[in-house]
Amino acid sequence: MRVIPKGRKNYLFCWSELGAEQLGILQSLLVTCRLQEINPYHYLVDVLQRVSIHPASKVEELTPKMWKEKFGDNFLTSDLA
Known part of the structure; x- marks a missing residue:
């Protein structure tokens, strides 16, 4: 949770x-x-690639908790890194 105090000046x-x-x-x-x-x-990386092909009716599957259950073991990777 240190992200928030580190960003105060930013x-x-x-x-x-x-x-x-x-x-x-x-x-x-x-x-x-x-x-x-x-x-x-x-x-x-996975969600930004998947969002254009994922059905809008199942957008809750892209939240972190549900993403981990459904796509966490087989996530999409970037060609850049």
Whole structure:
């Protein structure tokens, strides 16, 4: 949970209230991944690739907890890294 105190000074440079809100959402997602013992990098790479082909009616499967159960063992990887 050290992510939030480390970012306090950085929040001054979000440029807008919307930017600060988006940063909060991203940090919450990363902390949730850590609490579920998921590598945040693997999760984000997989979800960002999968979101365009995944049915909208099953979007809850892309939340960290359900993602770990369904895709955690066979996640998509990036060609770049």
